[in-house]
Amino acid sequence: MTGQVGYSWPTRSSTSSVDPDTGLASSTPNPQFLTYGFTLQYSMPYLKSSVVDLDLPAFLNHLISIVETQFATPVANNSGTGVGTTGTINPGVICVGNCFQVGLEAIVPVNHASGTGVGVLAQLHLYLDDIFPKTIGRPLFGPQTGTPQPPGN
Amino acid sequence: MHYLSTRVRLFLLLCLASTAHALLDHASPRVGSTVVAAPTELLLWFTQKLEPAFSAVEVRDASGARVDDGRVQLDSSDASLLHVPLKPLVRGSYEVRWRVLSVDTHTT
Numbered sequence: 036m037t038g039q040v041g042y043s044w045p046t047r048s049s050t051s052s053v054d055p056d057t058g059l060a061s062s063t064p065n066p067q068f069l070t071y072g073f074t075l076q077y078s079m080p081y082l083k084s085s086v087v088d089l090d091l092p093a094f095l096n097h098l099i100s101i102v103e104t105q106f107a108t109p110v111a112n113n114s115g116t117g118v119g120t121t122g123t124i125n126p127g128v129i130c131v132g133n134c135f136q137v138g139l140e141a142i143v144p145v146n147h148a149s150g151t152g153v154g155v156l157a158q159l160h161l162y163l164d165d166i167f168p169k170t171i172g173r174p175l176f177g178p179q180t181g182t183p184q185p186p187g188n
Numbered sequence: 189m190h191y192l193s194t195r196v197r198l199f200l201l202l203c204l205a206s207t208a209h210a211l212l213d214h215a216s217p218r219v220g221s222t223v224v225a226a227p228t229e230l231l232l233w234f235t236q237k238l239e240p241a242f243s244a245v246e247v248r249d250a251s252g253a254r255v256d257d258g259r260v261q262l263d264s265s266d267a268s269l270l271h272v273p274l275k276p277l278v279r280g281s282y283e284v285r286w287r288v289l290s291v292d293t294h295t296t
Contacts (some may be wrong), residue, residue: 084212087220133235168292 038073048112066113072105072122080131099129103140121149125156136160210236210268210290226277230256236290237267243288245272250281267291 045065053060078099083089106122127140138158144150164172216231217223230247240262247256255275263269270288289295 080211083214084219088214088218090218164292172292 036073036075039071041070043068043070043107045112064112064114064116066109066116066118067111068107069110070105070107072103074101074103076101094130097131099131100127101129101138101140102126106145119146119148121146123149123154127156134162134165136162209294209296210234210238210288211296212286213268215284227274229274230272230284232270232272232284232286233266234268234270234288234290236292236294238262238270239289239291239293240270242295243270243286245270245284245286247272247274248283248285249277255282 044067047065049062049064051060051062076099079091079096080099083091083096103125104122105125106120108120109116109118122145124143124145125140126143127138129136129138136159138156138160140156142150142154142156144152166172211234212219213233213235215233217227230245232245240260243260245256245260246254249255255277257273257275259273261271261273263271270286287295
């Protein structure tokens with residue numbers, strides 16, 4: 036389980052505009068937001084290697100189930116904006132290999148202000164140092180054939 | 189032609205990651221298992237090739253006494269397989285602790 040909390044300030048406290056028809060100027064405040072979220076994951080590779088090996092099919096042993104959430108709540112400079120908390124809940128699954136990682140998540144908005152449909156998030160991570168161990172997988176600086184430190188040091 | 193509905197947005201992120209750590213893939217006897225006959229050695233298969241000089245495995249009984257003989261041997265034909273010879277075992281529960289170094293110098 037992981038979590039994060041942040042705070043975002045707009046570069047401008049308000050946005051001004053002029054109505055082209057009436058010529059009247061208006062100003063809309065840009066709220067400051069508290070951003071937060073968490074992830075809940077369970078790793079089947081961890082289950083197999085550290086808890087109990089259930090002799091499941093190899094594909095299942097490479098999966099990590101995951102639920103990610105992210106929210107933004109206006110906490111300042113939001114008077115009269117009508118802006119409320121928005122966020123998404125993203126359930127999905129990650130498949131971990133030795134040289135890559137593939138993930139697929141649904142993006143479910145928590146309310147109407149967050150969106151009106153379900154989206155999809157796909158991700159592909161390549162472990163380039165494993166794919167190209169003799170080129171970009173080598174250290175950029177220092178000896179190329181240095182002696183590694185023994186465990187515990 | 190729209191390959192994706194306007195309600196479905198597909199993001200493809202290509203990122204770098206460095207996870208060349210050797211993780212335990214499987215073991216014999218299996219992790220968390222109960223066996224009828226006492227094994228004479230423990231076999232550990234990892235996800236990466238290992239550097240045996242900097243890899244260590246300890247097998248302890250319920251009282252904390254080591255029941256491995258202190259040697260860790262890399263398989264002659266599979267550099268990701270460790271052999272851990274065991275002392276004669278009696279009925280009981282045993283815990284395995286390992287720490288290994290993959291050939292690309294990542295410690296797990």
